[in-house]
Amino acid sequence: MNEQTDVKKLTFKDFETDQEVRWCPGCGDYAILKSVQMTLANIGATPENTVFVSGIGCSSRFPYYVETYGFHTIHGRAPAVATGVKLANPDLDVWLVTGDGDGLSIGGNHMLHVLRRNVDMQIMLFNNEIYGLTKGQYSPTSKPGSKTPSTPMGSVDLPLSPCSFALGAGARFVARGIDTALKALPITLERAKDHKGASFVEIFQNCIVFNDGTFDQFTQKKTAANSQIHAVHGERMIFGKEKDKGLVFNLEKFALEIVTIGENGVKEDDILVHDETNKMMAHMLVELTAPDFPVVCGVIYCNPEESYNDAVHNQMNAAKSAKKADFNALIRQGRTWIVD
Amino acid sequence: MNEQTDVKKLTFKDFETDQEVRWCPGCGDYAILKSVQMTLANIGATPENTVFVSGIGCSSRFPYYVETYGFHTIHGRAPAVATGVKLANPDLDVWLVTGDGDGLSIGGNHMLHVLRRNVDMQIMLFNNEIYGLTKGQYSPTSKPGSKTPSTPMGSVDLPLSPCSFALGAGARFVARGIDTALKALPITLERAKDHKGASFVEIFQNCIVFNDGTFDQFTQKKTAANSQIHAVHGERMIFGKEKDKGLVFNLEKFALEIVTIGENGVKEDDILVHDETNKMMAHMLVELTAPDFPVVCGVIYCNPEESYNDAVHNQMNAAKSAKKADFNALIRQGRTWIVD
Amino acid sequence: MNEQTPAGNFDEMDSVCIRFAGDSGDGMQLTGTQFSVVTALEGSDLSTFPDFPAEIRAPVGTTFGVSAFQINFGSVEVSTAGDEPDVLVAMNPAALKVSLAGLKEGGIIILDEGAFNKRNLDKAGYDSNPLEDNTLDGYQVQKLDITKMTLESVKEFGLGKKDALRSKNMWTLGLVLWMFGRDRKPITDWLEQKFKKIPDVAKANIAAVNAGHAYGETVEVSGELRRYSIGKHEVEEAGEYRTVNGNQALAWGLVAGSQLGDISLMLGSYPITPASTLLHTLSGLKEFGVMTFQAEDEIAAICGAIGASFAGNLGVTSSSGPGIALKTEAIGLAISTELPLIVVDVQRAGPSTGLPTKTEQSDLFQAVWGRNGDSSIVVLATSNPQDCFDVGIEAVRIATKYMTPVMVLSDGYIGNASEPWKLPDINKLEKFPVKHHTDTEDFHPFKRDPETLARPWVKPGTPGLLHRIGGIEKDYDSGHISYDPKNHQLMTDTRAEKIANIANDMPEQSVSLGTEGGKLAVVGWGSTRGAIHQAVKRARAENIDVSHIHIGNIWPLPRNLERLLKSYDKVIVAEMNKGQMNKLLRAEYLLDAYSLTKVTGQPFKITEILDCIREQAGDAS
Amino acid sequence: MNEQTPAGNFDEMDSVCIRFAGDSGDGMQLTGTQFSVVTALEGSDLSTFPDFPAEIRAPVGTTFGVSAFQINFGSVEVSTAGDEPDVLVAMNPAALKVSLAGLKEGGIIILDEGAFNKRNLDKAGYDSNPLEDNTLDGYQVQKLDITKMTLESVKEFGLGKKDALRSKNMWTLGLVLWMFGRDRKPITDWLEQKFKKIPDVAKANIAAVNAGHAYGETVEVSGELRRYSIGKHEVEEAGEYRTVNGNQALAWGLVAGSQLGDISLMLGSYPITPASTLLHTLSGLKEFGVMTFQAEDEIAAICGAIGASFAGNLGVTSSSGPGIALKTEAIGLAISTELPLIVVDVQRAGPSTGLPTKTEQSDLFQAVWGRNGDSSIVVLATSNPQDCFDVGIEAVRIATKYMTPVMVLSDGYIGNASEPWKLPDINKLEKFPVKHHTDTEDFHPFKRDPETLARPWVKPGTPGLLHRIGGIEKDYDSGHISYDPKNHQLMTDTRAEKIANIANDMPEQSVSLGTEGGKLAVVGWGSTRGAIHQAVKRARAENIDVSHIHIGNIWPLPRNLERLLKSYDKVIVAEMNKGQMNKLLRAEYLLDAYSLTKVTGQPFKITEILDCIREQAGDAS
Ligand SMILES: Cc1ncc(C[n+]2csc(CCOP(=O)(O)OP(=O)(O)O)c2C)c(N)n1
Ligand SMILES: Cc1ncc(C[n+]2csc(CCOP(=O)(O)OP(=O)(O)O)c2C)c(N)n1
Ligand code: SF4
Numbered sequence A, B: 001m002n003e004q005t006d007v008k009k010l011t012f013k014d015f016e017t018d019q020e021v022r023w024c025p026g027c028g029d030y031a032i033l034k035s036v037q038m039t040l041a042n043i044g045a046t047p048e049n050t051v052f053v054s055g056i057g058c059s060s061r062f063p064y065y066v067e068t069y070g071f072h073t074i075h076g077r078a079p080a081v082a083t084g085v086k087l088a089n090p091d092l093d094v095w096l097v098t099g100d101g102d103g104l105s106i107g108g109n110h111m112l113h114v115l116r117r118n119v120d121m122q123i124m125l126f127n128n129e130i131y132g133l134t135k136g137q138y139s140p141t142s143k144p145g146s147k148t149p150s151t152p153m154g155s156v157d158l159p160l161s162p163c164s165f166a167l168g169a170g171a172r173f174v175a176r177g178i179d180t181a182l183k184a185l186p187i188t189l190e191r192a193k194d195h196k197g198a199s200f201v202e203i204f205q206n207c208i209v210f211n212d213g214t215f216d217q218f219t220q221k222k223t224a225a226n227s228q229i230h231a232v233h234g235e236r237m238i239f240g241k242e243k244d245k246g247l248v249f250n251l252e253k254f255a256l257e258i259v260t261i262g263e264n265g266v267k268e269d270d271i272l273v274h275d276e277t278n279k280m281m282a283h284m285l286v287e288l289t290a291p292d293f294p295v296v297c298g299v300i301y302c303n304p305e306e307s308y309n310d311a312v313h314n315q316m317n318a319a320k321s322a323k324k325a326d327f328n329a330l331i332r333q334g335r336t337w338i339v340d
Numbered sequence C, D: 001m002n003e004q005t006p007a008g009n010f011d012e013m014d015s016v017c018i019r020f021a022g023d024s025g026d027g028m029q030l031t032g033t034q035f036s037v038v039t040a041l042e043g044s045d046l047s048t049f050p051d052f053p054a055e056i057r058a059p060v061g062t063t064f065g066v067s068a069f070q071i072n073f074g075s076v077e078v079s080t081a082g083d084e085p086d087v088l089v090a091m092n093p094a095a096l097k098v099s100l101a102g103l104k105e106g107g108i109i110i111l112d113e114g115a116f117n118k119r120n121l122d123k124a125g126y127d128s129n130p131l132e133d134n135t136l137d138g139y140q141v142q143k144l145d146i147t148k149m150t151l152e153s154v155k156e157f158g159l160g161k162k163d164a165l166r167s168k169n170m171w172t173l174g175l176v177l178w179m180f181g182r183d184r185k186p187i188t189d190w191l192e193q194k195f196k197k198i199p200d201v202a203k204a205n206i207a208a209v210n211a212g213h214a215y216g217e218t219v220e221v222s223g224e225l226r227r228y229s230i231g232k233h234e235v236e237e238a239g240e241y242r243t244v245n246g247n248q249a250l251a252w253g254l255v256a257g258s259q260l261g262d263i264s265l266m267l268g269s270y271p272i273t274p275a276s277t278l279l280h281t282l283s284g285l286k287e288f289g290v291m292t293f294q295a296e297d298e299i300a301a302i303c304g305a306i307g308a309s310f311a312g313n314l315g316v317t318s319s320s321g322p323g324i325a326l327k328t329e330a331i332g333l334a335i336s337t338e339l340p341l342i343v344v345d346v347q348r349a350g351p352s353t354g355l356p357t358k359t360e361q362s363d364l365f366q367a368v369w370g371r372n373g374d375s376s377i378v379v380l381a382t383s384n385p386q387d388c389f390d391v392g393i394e395a396v397r398i399a400t401k402y403m404t405p406v407m408v409l410s411d412g413y414i415g416n417a418s419e420p421w422k423l424p425d426i427n428k429l430e431k432f433p434v435k436h437h438t439d440t441e442d443f444h445p446f447k448r449d450p451e452t453l454a455r456p457w458v459k460p461g462t463p464g465l466l467h468r469i470g471g472i473e474k475d476y477d478s479g480h481i482s483y484d485p486k487n488h489q490l491m492t493d494t495r496a497e498k499i500a501n502i503a504n505d506m507p508e509q510s511v512s513l514g515t516e517g518g519k520l521a522v523v524g525w526g527s528t529r530g531a532i533h534q535a536v537k538r539a540r541a542e543n544i545d546v547s548h549i550h551i552g553n554i555w556p557l558p559r560n561l562e563r564l565l566k567s568y569d570k571v572i573v574a575e576m577n578k579g580q581m582n583k584l585l586r587a588e589y590l591l592d593a594y595s596l597t598k599v600t601g602q603p604f605k606i607t608e609i610l611d612c613i614r615e616q617a618g619d620a621s
């Protein structure tokens, strides 16, 4: 790894490449790219120590547009490739870019295991609830009834909730963001980067061509305040234009519910305080869906454990200090004989 | 499907095949086989309308030993094959047998999606926390630090909780059983069978050769009462030899905790009532682990939704009643011209 | 023919090739498709070649965002989309830049002058404006401000500028229809239908078509722009025709097969270019009992199909090279359990992700040899859209009769290209009803039919035939697991023999054009068929003794093929890969052929093959 | 030699083959391995063949639960585990039943009479007791109540009956050691070490060994059971030796390669029979910088390895046929991105799950041709345990020098079989230090070394060399994504040429035995080497003009191979599949060879090849 004299701080422009960006005009991917480039600048990333790994899909073209090392792999396999990269060279800062098809359909198993193993990397899942690159077939996150070229009568599968899946897989960091949220997203990504272990960030991304407006219910500026909560550790789960709505746990129903501060004797103090280390709370928060509930963004769960790569390298180091690497001795262990 | 004159009720013996059972003496698989055969007899299964599908592993030899139709497929792919079987012929009663390696390692993605889609079948995951057939390597459910042929210094991955994974995948029926529990297991399996949709049953199975005693902490007769809860819908979560322990939700900690009835003013009425339709409760229950908590067995979650196969066939039927299947007309749709 | 048939001053031509090229957003695929339809309706033979980028919508104006549609049509038999366009329609500088090299010397260029502004020229990487330097010397160039004229023509409908500009392609289509004296009515009908719910858009588009046409009629271009008349193609057979592309025809062929075989079809698939439209087409045919399962990945897709076959339906799975690679292990399961299965590979340029929207024939090795263990399957190749239909039926017949996987090799070119197709009457096609085994007497799941060597196909649900199968080696008689050495030899031999024997149930290899025996033969397979056909035809017209042999059944190879190939002094094997069929023929027949290959992601040109024939004929003589 | 060397009445023999057969629980693999060690230590040449069922522990007493271990040893060069055992040790009726057919006529059978009870006879499927009917006529049978004698011998240690019976194999081993006048000390040392923590078990086992040995010494069998003396094998080279099996040697070869290449090794693997022990061995070598990653499946395993190679380590992945099939798509990615990668395929009998514990060479097609797209890689085959070591090193050298995937084909027989191996001194092996590219001047990720055509290998973390790669086609110069037709042709040609050129960096094909040119040659590859060698040796002793050519480099083939093969009147290609190498040689050289094949899951017998040589030599003359 190489020392870098910090003569000049890099700006997000320094993370742009010479490649022309090839997404459809108006695609949410542009904004995410910008957020990521800003994040890299904010955290003072060293380009040569940063690697972007992706699968296949519109979103997976991402690495070509970030001035770092990059690997555009094959469909669904990015988590496995990224695991290899991180294990081989743990000093690299690894970012993974994937889509709802790439990461949860064909790549579901690798996503499951990279989360379970807790390999240190930032995983950005661009969820547009559609297969963009192959022209609009429904994906495992598409809403039931989606009419697409492969489901002319509407899809009948129950969709997957990416964050719910991630928690079930044992992820130790789960967060959410919105493509166009150019202020909030870099903050969330910075938290993801700070977390040592696999950080899972679902990003709602609008595919303007094949699934335009699928998240409008909670991403539109005019309704956002009433339909989103930005979770902050230690703060109360309050939302609404008037900051008068909040979440409480109803023991009777054994579920979260929305209350209005000032109504029925509800006080601000009654509102649930977000504890990002509490997995049960995380489970409840990720399952809240529009329009009945606000959609929870920001860092929903963060509860670090030793990363897989650290554990592997600790073992390697332990072995190295316990035994000498003497190849001639190795093959002479056990019973040998001399012919003369 | 064929009518069957119910002249004589079949017994579990009628579900034995002429094949010699080839597991190691003392393997937990024997007891599970017995439980399944008993269940088939109890529910009055018709052998020819029943299909067992499995992957590869010790456990996946199962179909050879059940006198029904059977398909011993390839490693990890049984959920996908079983989906094809059920879609093609929804009248068949499909049972899937898999292991912790087969179903959660190589087959994790198919398991994820069969649960998400909610294809009607009973999935029995024989969890012995080890790869039996390939001679004892650690699996995704093995305890951290497991010393196996491929982890001579102990495994460093964080293990997966099968039921937690299943809930994250969107499973609508999640249950647990123990290999040797010849009374409890058939009841759970019967519930699984009654549930229309994908029923996920994790069965703790002892591999006497490569992982003997891994579940002893809670499966041993003498400690079972204090270390297991058998969940029953509508009943209080009480356990212990003296039936004096119970689970309550501590709002402060936002977590379940164990209390003793009669101590600190705790009354029986304070104990949580199991609601198998409540997903949040299910999340909490499946994450309780020994020795700090009792392990929850029985039906933990059951909240039916339309099955994928029903939805698919409903669409097929709708299409059939809406349009006539006239092939000549089909290819003549759109613009054609006559050459004469 | 209707009243609008050209009466004016037309140059008669046998065939013409036009290339429509523009930005991905310019609607060139639509323009091309609509022109094809009209052309087909008026009785020309035709062949099309859609050529588009991998990006959904690459940035406007860039060369890699250019989308093109080529159509070759004529009063004579056309069989390829044409080597070199006679006419190029270029909607922007990038389109011109990308397509110019392929244009025929002296060809016609129609371009939208309004799009040749600084910004677009920069994006296309032009240092100077090609309209102003000598780039276009030697071509007949028509610079028209299509942008402006389109805006003008739709003004009255009050659309926004962006929407109004969407009609540029229709204006252009109108002009081209005029050039070739084609009827506008099918287009205007179609526009009315398509935009039924937004009549203003329908009207605007129709106005644009008419304006483009009117523009041709006016004096402004007369004298400069010539008009061409292409007569009707005297097809041999009378009947009803339509245009069809390969994936559509293959989907229909599979459905026809399921109807003739009286067996329900279940497709397990995962989207991938250029195979996805097969899934799309089949997903709309539920009333035919066709079930489609969009799986989580290619492995689940094939495993779902295998499960369906086990349950008594016919499992089908479709993908392209990288996806087929993923199915390799599962194909082995179908081989071992001897279940019927159809695997469609619509090939694209490889290796790895390669060039997803470009065509290639480089999965032949994978199809024939690419599996662990000794594991033969049947491999059939389609050669053009109408052949896709026939091959679809044949695949169903063989898979079900012989209880075997059948791989169907198509490619991106066939899959997307359209051609006229004489519509068959399904009632006149031969039926081959599949019978599931129900006889309980002396039943063993691996007891074979002595003639076909197929094992019985039992539908679970049938009483008295309970059995268990799997991928472990099975006893020849009982089907139980067997580790016996002799049995493994016997089963391995039998599996191979079963497939080899199918050659006896397939037609002998015929000569497509030319004679059995002679100086030279060109052997091809798959989508090179049209180009080879034309090349051989022209060579024969030059009195070269050359014949065309088109192999459709790749494995097993036709039983007379060796004899036939050895009846020529010399053989050329032409294919779009590094010589895979050539290697197969060498391995099978020790045939020392000349290997003509092309791996550019583009179909062969007729002249490329013709040049090779001339050269080799020289050598051969 | 030590004091216990036999002095008594020994029959001298050149070589002897013994087969130990018993129930899976009888410890036959252990007995065989220990006997091999003693035999090796005393200087015999030897070759072993463990032959066990797929079940972990099949039900006691059944024929499919029989586990056997065969060892062939001699004072002469042995190269196979022997065609027909001279001595069969059968611990129960099932073992006798399974092994009898293979025994040499008149051979010796030592069996445990105590195990021939009704229950075991029934389980083995014997209708009548073979000890009492004429089944064993013509053999020298020693019926000993090993069960009873073992119990007797360990009585004093107070073990339970079940534990006590575990020593039966040691009693038997003691007897066999006596028969061949072998030293007991290595065994007793080993037992002491192994059961250090349970000294009673150690003592009981040692007592059993001694009791078996003593039994031989006593009058009870003298006169009936003869003793054999096998001299030292006069190996050519002096040095230190050990026994090693193929998977162990291959693991060590890879590590040696990583040391010589000064590059860290990262194995991504998923357990599968018979490849798992490679993962096991490498997972214990962390002090050598070897990292092992047991992935969730074979695809993740290879992708992890590819990621490691991208990051600058050498990625290795290992599996067997079905698992290799799953890696097909990802191998394409390594081809397209031109990253070094080693893929080890320890072949087993297929197709599909097949016979997991049985050997076969049927993945050759898959290795050479089994991928989508035109996609050559290097394929090397190992032929015996010691060769595994050398091939391991060579694979590392080629993968890193040429930036290419290298497939190493081994098989279940080589993987499990043990042979003596002269230990190399790593300090004397040639180093080939890998240099990652660091020069920022004129850097392009796909700028090739003009000689090797390899692209530069850059370790992320290096300043000034930032770049992005992927599986889409790349521009020849810049490495950027390119859809250009000509570029795709150039890249496809270059990829193929790079691999073809490697033949120039590999040794020419030599003749293993015999002469260059002549009447007949037997060509083989992989684990058939020993059997072919012996067969050719014997045939030459019969004055047949036959030579042995063993191909180790499968792709690219050795540059002189065609010339060499064509210097014989006739060629036999012998292999354990349906003729895959034969097809490869036909395809490459139009070579019309005789294809000798065997697909039983069992290695060739020398006589099977010898018979073929005699027959073909007759034909050839
Ligand atoms: C093995 C394989 N299967 C299928 C494909 C085709 N394919 C490419 S991207 C894609 C899905 C893309 O969806 P998603 O991951 O959601 O990304 P998006 O385009 O929506 O950003 C598919 C099916 C492929 N390239 N490789
Ligand atoms: C494609 C493939 N990869 C690997 C294997 C080897 N394999 C067979 S079973 C198995 C794991 C078995 O573990 P599990 O599913 O837990 O079943 P158990 O034997 O413990 O019942 C493995 C790795 C295989 N047969 N096929
Ligand atoms: S298809 Fe959708 S996701 Fe893909 S680039 Fe276009 S807008 Fe973005």
Ligand code: SF4
Residues within 6 Å of the ligand: B022, B023, B024, B026, B027, B028, B029, B058, B059, B128, B132, B133, B206, B207, B208, B209, B210, D056, D057
């Ligand atoms: S290895 Fe373990 S799981 Fe497999 S049969 Fe034996 S005891 Fe059962």
Ligand SMILES: [Mg+2]
Residues within 6 Å of the ligand: A057, A099, A100, A101, A126, A127, A128, A129, A130, A131, A132, A139
């Ligand atoms: Mg998507």
Ligand SMILES: [Mg+2]
Residues within 6 Å of the ligand: B057, B099, B100, B101, B126, B127, B128, B129, B130, B131, B132, B139
């Ligand atoms: Mg297991």
